[in-house]
Amino acid sequence: MKIIIIGAGEVGFHIAKHLATENKDVVVVDTNPEAIRRISDNIDVQTIIGSGSSPVILNEAGIKEAEILLAVTNSDETNLVACLVANAISHGTKKLVRLRNADFDNFHNIFRETAPYIDTSINPEIEVVKTIERLMWVPGAVDVAEFAGGLAKLIGIRINRDSVLVGKRLLDFPVATSGKAFIIASIVRNEKIIIPTGTDRLHHDDLVYFISEENKMLETLAFFGKYAEPVTRAMIIGGGAIGFRLASLLEKKDVNVKLIEKNKTRCMELAAKLNKTLVLQGDGSNKELLMEENIKDMDIVATLTDDEQTNILTSLLVKQMGARKTITKIDRFSYFPLMSTIGIEQIVSPRLSAVNTILQHVRRGKVLSSISIKGEEAEVMEAVAMETSSIVGPPLKDISFPKGALVISIIRNDAVIIPSGESIIEPGDKIIIFARKKAIPSIEKILAVKLEFF
Numbered sequence: 001m002k003i004i005i006i007g008a009g010e011v012g013f014h015i016a017k018h019l020a021t022e023n024k025d026v027v028v029v030d031t032n033p034e035a036i037r038r039i040s041d042n043i044d045v046q047t048i049i050g051s052g053s054s055p056v057i058l059n060e061a062g063i064k065e066a067e068i069l070l071a072v073t074n075s076d077e078t079n080l081v082a083c084l085v086a087n088a089i090s091h092g093t094k095k096l097v098r099l100r101n102a103d104f105d106n107f108h109n110i111f112r113e114t115a116p117y118i119d120t121s122i123n124p125e126i127e128v129v130k131t132i133e134r135l136m137w138v139p140g141a142v143d144v145a146e147f148a149g150g151l152a153k154l155i156g157i158r159i160n161r162d163s164v165l166v167g168k169r170l171l172d173f174p175v176a177t178s179g180k181a182f183i184i185a186s187i188v189r190n191e192k193i194i195i196p197t198g199t200d201r202l203h204h205d206d207l208v209y210f211i212s213e214e215n216k217m218l219e220t221l222a223f224f225g226k227y228a229e230p231v232t233r234a235m236i237i238g239g240g241a242i243g244f245r246l247a248s249l250l251e252k253k254d255v256n257v258k259l260i261e262k263n264k265t266r267c268m269e270l271a272a273k274l275n276k277t278l279v280l281q282g283d284g285s286n287k288e289l290l291m292e293e294n295i296k297d298m299d300i301v302a303t304l305t306d307d308e309q310t311n312i313l314t315s316l317l318v319k320q321m322g323a324r325k326t327i328t329k330i331d332r333f334s335y336f337p338l339m340s341t342i343g344i345e346q347i348v349s350p351r352l353s354a355v356n357t358i359l360q361h362v363r364r365g366k367v368l369s370s371i372s373i374k375g376e377e378a379e380v381m382e383a384v385a386m387e388t389s390s391i392v393g394p395p396l397k398d399i400s401f402p403k404g405a406l407v408i409s410i411i412r413n414d415a416v417i418i419p420s421g422e423s424i425i426e427p428g429d430k431i432i433i434f435a436r437k438k439a440i441p442s443i444e445k446i447l448a449v450k451l452e453f454f
Helices: 010-020 033-042 055-061 076-089 102-114 124-137 170-176 214-223 241-252 264-273 287-292 308-320 333-342 350-362 437-449
Strands: 002-006 025-030 046-049 068-071 094-098 120-122 141-147 152-158 183-189 192-194 207-213 233-237 256-261 278-281 300-303 326-329 370-373 378-384 405-412 415-417 430-436
Touching: 002 010, 002 076, 010 025, 010 033, 010 350, 025 033, 025 055, 033 046, 046 055, 055 076, 068 076, 068 350, 076 094, 094 350, 120 350, 124 141, 124 241, 124 326, 124 350, 141 378, 152 214, 152 405, 183 405, 207 214, 233 241, 233 308, 241 256, 241 264, 256 264, 264 278, 287 308, 300 308, 308 326, 308 333, 350 370, 378 437, 405 437, 430 437
Parallel strands: 002 025, 002 068, 025 046, 068 094, 094 120, 233 256, 233 300, 256 278, 300 326
Antiparallel strands: 141 152, 152 207, 183 192, 183 207, 370 378, 378 430, 405 415, 405 430
């Protein structure tokens, strides 16, 4: 598979890195020599210095042989033109465009339906707000992903020292949890992913990812020592596009919202657009201002400024001042492993959201959704089993899956089945697969040849 990436920023870099490890033929194009040099020095891909909207550059990159073009620069206009020009040269190439400006919000579906030069458009900021919403309503969650329209949730939580499951073998869980069914897909311990067996035991401070039915989620979380807490008061620090989108969403859910923004002009714009949110001009990292606004009474504080150092320090400050929960916006992938060591668990990233959305369109077999786990070390994918697939019929224990891959859920007729070795996949079942990075090429072959997707 040949893939051309227009844009060598954080999103382009990490998509290229992710795909290069899977031995895909990747070409990265950017006008910035420094960004291209960073790609060349760190990733084994072809690079070209030039504009991705130039037909000459696109021909040099091999657009006629490319299956996919990803236009992910920071300029919406450049991305749109790159897709337009690419379509004129190679109509058969699938084209995905990243659009960040809110002006395009109501046009994503229109582009897909009426613009032949765009196959898919994404706005990572919209996806970030969805992520924040999921984190807000799942107690104790570090990560939350939804599958099958929300019927099943993949939840990542940190194991407390006093959890009843600490030290217990996974095969003893039906006893420990009074027979309530869930499956642990992976354990992250000391920054390493473990695909557990029945004899593995949980340690305190493990980051555990498990699949749960939507209607049993709170029940399952209780076994991990996580209990539902109402969210009635929220503070948003940073009135940019994400802060505005989040405030608008929380207003509809009858949450009392305070939003702090430095820029006076932006404050006036926000006050005019928002109906119930209290908009305050000031520095969200100012301790005196936070005290005046009763930060200790906040159920959640979301730090969403464009400066991630400010977001990190402000989150630490408000936690120290008594805020119950924080969500921190971070863009640099290199910061992610450091966050839990300093006490910041719930983080969101527009760039990571963009990577996740892009991956589902890159995967062979028209993958419905693909979520990265621990940055780029693993993925969770959703598929539909077809009658011709070799995974249909025999018990899971008799199926030869690639090492590092695991079926973690089967969804049949809107019912979530937590599989065992005896479980049988039937035609039309949705399946959720956990796969390490090294196993993904093998899974792609299975998905492309033996599975069909919506």
